[in-house]
Amino acid sequence: MQTVTSLPADDKMCGWYHTSRSRTPKAAHTGESKARWAVIGAGFTGLAAARQLALNFPDDEVVLIEAQxxxxxxxxxxxGFAIDLPHDIGADDYIGDIATAKTTLKLNLLGQTILRELVAAHGIDCHMNASGKYQAAVGERGVAVLEAYRRGLDKLGQSYEVIDGKALPKHIGTSFYRQALFTPGTVLVQPSALVKGLADCLPPNVTLYEHTPVTEVEYGDKIVLAHRNGRITADKLVLANNAFGMRFGFLERTMLPVFLYASLTRPLTPAEQAELGGKPFWGVIPADPFGSTLRRTHDNRILVRNSFSFNPDGRPKEHYLPRFAQRHRLSFERRFPMLPKVDFEYTWSGSLALSQNHKGFFGQLAPNVYGALCCNGLGITRGTVTGTLLADWLAGKPNPLIDFLLETSGPNKAPPEPFLSLGVNATLWWGQRKAGLES
Known part of the structure; x- marks a missing residue:
């Protein structure tokens, strides 16, 4: 029997959640149930895996279990960036091995296609917009990053546009940046609205249980998932819960639960929108990975996302929120001095499952146990495509992309504590300090 020692418990003021449509959660599981398939985690990966399992095995019952x-x-x-392009931060040109990059591009594009088709087929209101993204630099160091990425994109044969800082206000309303690299293939979404919509259009042979945190697992010929109000017995288990997969006894010390923090303003008034200028809908990612990500949303709010913490138990630390909200305020004021009276309505944290070698896991973890884990910050596209392809692999469907994922070495092992926390925290501190005005 494997005891699950840490459970998700996210903070309560996620702006995406509160500004998306409300829905009635599915009932929590109670009593004793049996199913052919059980999937843990109803995020992008788990929703995709459960959907595709149900389509591939229409006579089987698929149980999808969500802790929150x-x-x-x-x-x-x-x-909310569904990114198409590969971005290997370990390579000088951010592309690296060209064959790997081309396959990664195919994976990301397939993830985008799956989501586009589902949004269109089911009328999911998630403000999906193929608006591309701006990768923006403040200083010379950031400009050098963009130049390196341009070389990589040239090698990959992908289009882009270099935008001088003087021209950027027409695009994003701020003259803060020195240069930006615009790539047209990114799709922007309201992520919570998208996840809610995907959950509400699952095939009829998927049963979704929410507010059902699994506390114990028994592995063997059957998989027994226990929680405080009952048990679910399944023939096969799929783990789609990223870093929490380690709490189920697999891939220990390979995934790093790193938290990022975001704030979302109130809606801008018509006068403030006119003062800001620029396009009505856009997204900016920083040239420096430790810098600030920005969004202007469909309802004329501004999102600021920066600041990191390493939380080994995978749970947020709410006492960090006020401190990081102050950082968001400073970042906002630097970029948007024309909006001095625009306050934040929401501040929240969200976790990433990162590995030291920037690789994820795809395949079999143990007899009757499978997983698609560790998206390394690309959960929307990569989670969607790996969840779908894992279900296809379990159905015996041949696909070169599946072969590529199976052949990937997977996340490597990190040092034990206390060396792990010391090393990760030092890296995060130095990275944020070095980012300077990019943050």
Whole structure:
């Protein structure tokens, strides 16, 4: 019997969750149940896996188990960038091995396609917009990053536009940046709205249980998932819960639960929108990975996302929120001095499952146990495509992309504590300090 020693418990003021449509959560599980398939985690990966398992095995019952509420957890807390391009931060040109990059591009594009088709087929109101993204630099160091990425994009044969800082206000309303690299293939979404919509259009042979945190697991010929109000017995288990997969006894010390923090303003008034200028809908990512991500949303709010913490138990620390909200305020004021009276309505945290070698896990973890874990910050596209392809692999469907994922070495092992926390915290501190005005 494996005891699950840490459970998700996200903070309560996620702006994406509160500004998306409300829905009635599915009932929590009670009593004794049996199913052919059980999937743990109703984020992008788990929703995709459960959907595709149900389609591949229409006579089987698929149980999807969520510890919290759909749209409230990690998948509803990111910045909403469904990115198409590979971005290997370990490579000088951010592309690296060209064959790997081309396959990664195919994976990301397939993830985008799956989501586009589901949003169109089911009328999911998630403000999906193929608006591209701006990767923006403040100083010379950031400009050098953009130049390196341009070389990589040239090698990959992908289009882009270099925008001088003087021209940027016409795009994003601020003259704060020195240069930006615009790539057209990114799709922006309201992430919590998308996750909620995906959960509400699952095939009929998927049963979703929310507010059902699993506390114990028994592995063997059957998988027994126990929680405080009952048990679910399944023939096969799929783990789609990212870093919490380690709490189920697998891939220990390979995934780093790193938290990012975001704030969302109130809606801008018509006068403030005119003062800001620029396009009505856009997204900016920083040239420096430790800098600030920005969004202007469909309802004319501004999102600021920066600041990191390493929380080994995978749970947020709410006492960090006021401190990081002050950082968000400073970042906002630097970029938007024309909006001095615009306050934040929401501040929240969201976790990333990162590995030291920037690789995820895909495949079999143990007899009757499978997983698609560790998205390394690309959960929308990568989670969607790996969840879908894992279900196809379990159905015996051949696909070169599946072969590529199976052949990937997976996340490597990190040092034990206390060396792990010391090393990660030092890296985060130095990275944020070095980012300077990018943050």
């Amino acid at each position: 509420e759909v749209g409230f957890g990690t998948s509803g807390r990111n910045a």
